[in-house]
Amino acid sequence: MTYCVGVLVKEGLVMIADTRTNAGVDNIATFRKLHTFEVPGDRVISLATAGNLSVSQTAFSLLTEGIEDTETGRMETLLTVPTMSKAAHLVGNAIRQVYAIDGIEMEKHNMSFDVTMLLGGQIGHAPMRLYQVYSAGNAIEATVDTPFLQIGEPKYGKPILDRAVTYGTSLVEALKLGLISMDSTLKSNLGVGLPIDILVSKRDSLAAGVNYRIQDDEPYFRDLRESWSAALRAAHQAIPHPPYTDGFL
Amino acid sequence: MTYCVGVLVKEGLVMIADTRTNAGVDNIATFRKLHTFEVPGDRVISLATAGNLSVSQTAFSLLTEGIEDTETGRMETLLTVPTMSKAAHLVGNAIRQVYAIDGIEMEKHNMSFDVTMLLGGQIGHAPMRLYQVYSAGNAIEATVDTPFLQIGEPKYGKPILDRAVTYGTSLVEALKLGLISMDSTLKSNLGVGLPIDILVSKRDSLAAGVNYRIQDDEPYFRDLRESWSAALRAAHQAIPHPPYTDGFL
Numbered sequence: 001m002t003y004c005v006g007v008l009v010k011e012g013l014v015m016i017a018d019t020r021t022n023a024g025v026d027n028i029a030t031f032r033k034l035h036t037f038e039v040p041g042d043r044v045i046s047l048a049t050a051g052n053l054s055v056s057q058t059a060f061s062l063l064t065e066g067i068e069d070t071e072t073g074r075m076e077t078l079l080t081v082p083t084m085s086k087a088a089h090l091v092g093n094a095i096r097q098v099y100a101i102d103g104i105e106m107e108k109h110n111m112s113f114d115v116t117m118l119l120g121g122q123i124g125h126a127p128m129r130l131y132q133v134y135s136a137g138n139a140i141e142a143t144v145d146t147p148f149l150q151i152g153e154p155k156y157g158k159p160i161l162d163r164a165v166t167y168g169t170s171l172v173e174a175l176k177l178g179l180i181s182m183d184s185t186l187k188s189n190l191g192v193g194l195p196i197d198i199l200v201s202k203r204d205s206l207a208a209g210v211n212y213r214i215q216d217d218e219p220y221f222r223d224l225r226e227s228w229s230a231a232l233r234a235a236h237q238a239i240p241h242p243p244y245t246d247g248f249l
Numbered sequence: 250m251t252y253c254v255g256v257l258v259k260e261g262l263v264m265i266a267d268t269r270t271n272a273g274v275d276n277i278a279t280f281r282k283l284h285t286f287e288v289p290g291d292r293v294i295s296l297a298t299a300g301n302l303s304v305s306q307t308a309f310s311l312l313t314e315g316i317e318d319t320e321t322g323r324m325e326t327l328l329t330v331p332t333m334s335k336a337a338h339l340v341g342n343a344i345r346q347v348y349a350i351d352g353i354e355m356e357k358h359n360m361s362f363d364v365t366m367l368l369g370g371q372i373g374h375a376p377m378r379l380y381q382v383y384s385a386g387n388a389i390e391a392t393v394d395t396p397f398l399q400i401g402e403p404k405y406g407k408p409i410l411d412r413a414v415t416y417g418t419s420l421v422e423a424l425k426l427g428l429i430s431m432d433s434t435l436k437s438n439l440g441v442g443l444p445i446d447i448l449v450s451k452r453d454s455l456a457a458g459v460n461y462r463i464q465d466d467e468p469y470f471r472d473l474r475e476s477w478s479a480a481l482r483a484a485h486q487a488i489p490h491p492p493y494t495d496g497f498l
Binding site for chain 1: 404405406407408409411412413419420421422424425426428429433436437449451458459461469472473476477478480481482483484485486487488489490491492493494497498
């Protein structure tokens with residue numbers, strides 16, 4: 001399993017991904033799932049992957065080695081594509097090529113061709129964008145109404161995002177909320193594990209301002225987990241008792 | 250879809266269930282899923298159901314009309330069984346009888362025989378207990394280590410329970426946390442909907458102290474939803490910024 005979340009707010013982009021892969025609960029390993037393609041002053045692009053590891057690694061190789069653009073005949077990578085929408089098409093094409101290479105054979109062995117990716121970033125002074133690309137290579141895009149996208153195990157970490165994240169949320173709050181969302185997932189799904197990789201990019205900075213890995217023993221993340229739990233306890237205790245329990249509880 | 254949660258704390262039992270059933274998103278209806286069997290001074294038993302509505306309704310009919318105890322030859326209902334463990338067996342037997350009546354035929358039509366139930370309560374002065382009964386009729390029981398059980402759509406509402414509910418949580422806080430857990434689920438899964446049914450029973454009271462339905466427009470539940478969202482916003486804002494964002498955010 002995997003949990004990755006991307007949040008695109010007015011101030012910029014946050015991408016967070018865990019690093020655990022597992023084939024059953026008795027075979028776990030650590031693999032980076034968050035990748036950054038940065039040319040300072042030109043572009044910053046972040047790619048997070050979930051699903052079958054062989055599919056996502058093969059697609060990632062294609063995206064770094066280059067895929068032919070059928071319109072122009074040029075080989076393109078995420079470091080060369082001219083726009084974010086073309087970057088989303090490139091990721092979709094990479095997934096389709098992996099399907100052509102491995103997908104049909106995988107299905108013969110009852111392995112589902114299962115991959116999803118989050119692609120966020122900015123190229124030049126065109127708008128910053130955040131996409132989710134599916135196994136079929138098609139994509140959806142985050143909007144002002146729904147400024148976050150999740151892949152892998154989305155449910156445990158969704159309530160806090162639903163309640164607190166809007167397009168106007170500041171970038172640092174979006175980061176903290178993403179970390180809380182990750183923590184809720186870590187607590188409930190053993191297939192999601194530390195270390196956690198983070199990318200934060202301010203809109204129009206065209207750079208990865210924060211490109212950081214949270215290790216197992218990091219004091220800030222430990223404190224965030226503890227203070228969040230303490231704050232939740234204080235918050236529910238502050239809510240008045242239901243009127244229909246009067247005289248009984 | 251459905252969401253039901255049972256919490257068994259030192260002071261007593263909370264059971265909460267929504268009332269929405271759906272076959273697709275274009276066919277929704279309201280059905281009570283939380284049922285109470287009460288003989289004040291003798292027993293209070295609460296049954297919550299999730300899964301296929303025909304299976305749970307047929308099983309519920311058997312539990313009220315009576316099922317033969319193969320050991321004693323007596324017809325038993327939840328109002329007559331002598332212990333909670335026998336009540337859990339009775340619920341399992343009811344499900345097995347429905348499987349014998351309808352399950353095989355349902356599978357011929359590619360309908361899965363899908364049902365789970367929560368059974369909580371107390372009979373006489375034996376301990377209060379909370380069980381989860383599966384489609385096969387087998388059951389697990391809540392313990393001091395894991396004092397809550399969920400059926401239906403568990404994931405959205407689990408993080409708050411994981412963080413805040415322990416066996417020592419007071420009964421009224423367990424109720425509020427159950428309502429917050431329900432609210433998180435309502436926000437994310439359209440297959441879960443108001444009204445919400447609640448049962449609260451104090452340990453050794455042998456009565457349903459609170460047996461209540463929250464309707465769509467109930468002011469307390471609306472206020473709880475709003476104050477919880479406000480408290481979460483205050484809570485994440487009170488967490489310090491990550492040290493690795495210093496000078497950048």
